[in-house]
Amino acid sequence: MRFLLLISFILIFGFCSCRRDVPQAENSAVQIPVPDHFPPLVYTFERNPPTTFGVELGRKLFFDPFLSRDGLVSCSTCHQRGVGFADPRGQALSEGVFGRVGNRNTPALANLIWYPHFNWDGGINHIEIQPVAPITDSAEMDMDFRELLDKLQKHPEYPDLFQKAFGSDSIYSQVFLFALTQFMSTLVSHNAPIDDYYRGQSSLTTEALAGKQIFDSKCATCHSGALQTDFSFRVNGLTAFNLADRGRAEITNDDKHIGAFRVPSLRNVEVTGPYLHDGSLSTLREVIEAYSSGILNHPNLDSALPVGGFNFSDLEKRQLRFFLYQLTDFSFINPN
Structure with missing residues (x-):
């Protein structure tokens, strides 16, 4: 099978050091499984090739409740691996910040790079934009997007992580969404x-x-x-x-x-x-x-x-x- 898609893009970040014998970490390309029996990819990574630092940054963002208004709800609150990235709480309707309840069930996440649209009503038509909906929804994470980016920019860790992943410590909407997309792209279920x-x-x-x-x-x-x-x-x-x-x-x-x-x-x-x-x-x-x-x-x-x-x-x-x-x-x- 054409089992693995090698994204041919490698960024190497490091800094000068007198200890030349100590290897620097590399921001290496990440291989995304693309099974032969799956349909053609919808998301092809042309603008956003996944790398080790990019995926790890996206994973950290996905699991970090810092992204929500009350600091208690992360993407992973409603999407956990053990239940196919559905809601582990078994609730009929999604529960977000301050105990607010939405009007729809949390969808499971898998194979998202094959999706032409997202959410139950298809209101989002691109994987890179999809995280904006739950982050800004008042019943989910309830964050103003500009406010969130400002919070991340002032965070003690995130600027350095964005520097490693994307070559700049400036945190703006595109690189933020690129990082989450890189992590979500790795959620490929193909071994049932x-x-x-x-x-x-x-x-x-x-x-x-x-x-x-x-x-x-x-x-x-x-x-x-x-x-x-x-x-x-x-x-x-x-x-x-x-x-x-x-x-x-x-x-x-x-x-x-x-x-x-x-x-x-x-x-x-x-x-x-x-x-x-x-x-x-x-x-x-x-x-x-x-x-x-x-x-x-x-x-x-x-x-x-x-x-x-x-x-x-x-x-x-x-x-x-x-x-x-x-x-x-x-x-x-x-x-x-």
Whole structure:
């Protein structure tokens, strides 16, 4: 496979020293996995080739509550590796600074460099811009962006870290977002059992294969390809018509998009609950049951979905679960 994309960009930072026998740290290029069975990359690193110092700086920013208004909420508060970078607290709706609760469920993070748009409504269309939304949202991190950059500039550590990563200790929006993007780009989930199956390295169990056949017949219209999503916006009929959260229509102002939300990737879906844009379903069993017997007659219901549901048998529900378990990448959620 063309397994690793070597970003051919190396910056070497150091300082003169009389101890010439002591090697200086290098800001080396970072290899990002690009599996053969994945679709073409959307983000190609042309302006922002990942480096060791850039990725480490992005990781530090991602896990630092200093970026939030109350100093208690970081990106990692709602996105932790052990649950596929979903919310480890298992809350239906995101909880941010000062205990404020948002109106949507925290999405899992993986394979973001293949995403053409972000958030449940697709309101962000570029990975480099995506962090601005949670950082500035009053129910998440509630920071004014200029104020945040000023805070970072006055921080005792960050100017030096930006100097090492980008060659200047000046902290401005582009390099800040470049650093976070470099870290987020490393979140590639590509070693689940389904990947070994796609690569021809192993087979699935009889039950999982039966589940895959059901999935391919009933679910893959939307959850297609190696990432189990076509990145479209659809109404699944699992929640009632709700003008309080108009979904994609919030962006397009088109009534035909009311209730439509981005089709999520099902990577690591076994561990990323609760599910749906509003977190209203807690377990995979509940999700499968909802698609079996709980699809509502929404005015914008997607044409691939039958009102009422697919009427899966108990055996089919079990087989579907076994197939979905094959999407769990344990090397991603627990790399140690």
